[in-house]
Amino acid sequence: MQVDALDRVIKNAIDVMESSKYQIFEICESVRAERTALNNELQHVIEETTDTIDKVDKYEMEYRRARMRLTEVSRDFKRFTEEDIRAAYELATQMQTQLAMLREKEVHLKARRDDLQKRIKNVDRQLERAETVVSQVNVVLEYLSGDLNQVTRLLESAKNRQLLGLKIILAQEEERKRIAREIHDGLAQTMANVVLRTEIAERMLTKHAYSSVKEELRDLKGQVRGGIEEVRKIIFNLRPMALDDLGLIPALRKFVQDYEEKTKISTRFDLIGKDSRLPSGMEVAIYRLVQEAFSNVLKHAHASHITLEVTFQQQMVKIVVSDNGVGFAVESIDKKIERGSHYGLMGMRERVELLEGRMEIQSAKDAGTKVSLLIPIKLTSKEE
Incomplete structure (x- = not known):
């Protein structure tokens, strides 16, 4: 995996999460504003409902009085005129109509109150979920900017270790080349010369040139010693x-x-x-x-x-x-x-x-x- 590509992926993910975070935050603010408006409306509806209930109670008492008055004037034709009866009937009818309207309004306001209370509960749940999402996004952002940066560093370290491993291999190969050159230029040449000088000494022996053979063997011994010293140096360089x-x-x-x-x-x-x-x-x-x-x-x-x-x-x-x-x-x-x-x-x-x-x-x-x-x-x- 390319570390640079992973860095770009992480940065893009962080940018997307940051953008999403602010969008969710705006949603939260919008939900909070809606909740405030619903609470204000609910408070107004509750006040109006209370006022309407009080009016209903008041008109019920007035309506009962009007019916009692209508009953009273309807039974005693001697004391009350037809006009009194008509006025009592109209008042009772008016009270009945007003009471019916107020009761209908009361029912409507109570239904509106209950609906607002349900909507506020739903909004509260939405707000809670949105705040939870914001919190989770913050956690993810911290993870992206923290732990995954650590992963990037680990991958970078692994990449460096791989490069180091390759360099170690190259260094080993260079060391092998150096040892090969030392052996070729030093020990191998010496051993080849030893073989050649040995063949020369053999030819001299067949010609009975003993003094020359002795000198040749002396030089040969020196070359062998030099070769041994060269081997010792190579070994010392490998591991002193x-x-x-x-x-x-x-x-x-x-x-x-x-x-x-x-x-x-x-x-x-x-x-x-x-x-x-x-x-x-x-x-x-x-x-x-x-x-x-x-x-x-x-x-x-x-x-x-x-x-x-x-x-x-x-x-x-x-x-x-x-x-x-x-x-x-x-x-x-x-x-x-x-x-x-x-x-x-x-x-x-x-x-x-x-x-x-x-x-x-x-x-x-x-x-x-x-x-x-x-x-x-x-x-x-x-x-x-």
Whole structure:
């Protein structure tokens, strides 16, 4: 999976969720406004219903009085005239009509009140659901911006580890090529020459040239010794035996000495503090870091002098490699390391990070370079 593509997917998802969040928030605000309006209307309907009920009660009493009056005037024709009877009848009829209208209004208002109460309950449920959705969207956004960013970092780390793995494979192949060249140019040529000189000695023996054979065998013995020395150097470069037998400092001393003899670059080794054995893996890692630092000086610095300083502290080992070479702009090298195009320094930095340490580079054009490696000591006993 392409990390950049995943980043775009995550960012698009976050944008969509942010947009949805604000839309849902607007819906919530709209629902809240509707709820407020319904509450206001419900309050008005309740007040009007209460007023109507009071009027109904009042008109019922008036209607009962009007009927009693109508009954009274209808029974006593001697006391009340026809006009009195007609007036009592009209009043009773009017009260009956008003009461019927008020009762109908009361029923309508009660139905309206009940409907508003139901609508408010529905709106409350919608508002609750909308607020829940907003809360869930916030959780998703936090997950997208938090956990998935962590996933991106993990994928980026996996990508870096894959690149590192490829670089390790390339480094191994380069090391194999170097060993093959050393064997071809050194040991293989020596052994071929031994075979040739042996054949010459055989021919001389058939001619009884014993003095010449003796001289030839002496030269042959020297070449064999040289071949053995070459094999020992190859083996030492693959895995310095002094590192296992004597420890880091003697192995570094031997390496610095051999480096000076081979490259003709003046070297100095300084030890500060008390030498102590480190875990085997840590000693190998430090040794390879120093090898890589010296190799970088040889390839790029054009230096005439190198200093290796190893400082043992209670919980830290500090390794400083300084040269008087051409130097460089540290910012440009940092960019190359970030782009993965400076394998030497990048490999050193990754080795140091694996040891949970820190690498610092100080350099300037025509002012030499100083590489400091700070590695914490967490294990006190030597690893088996």
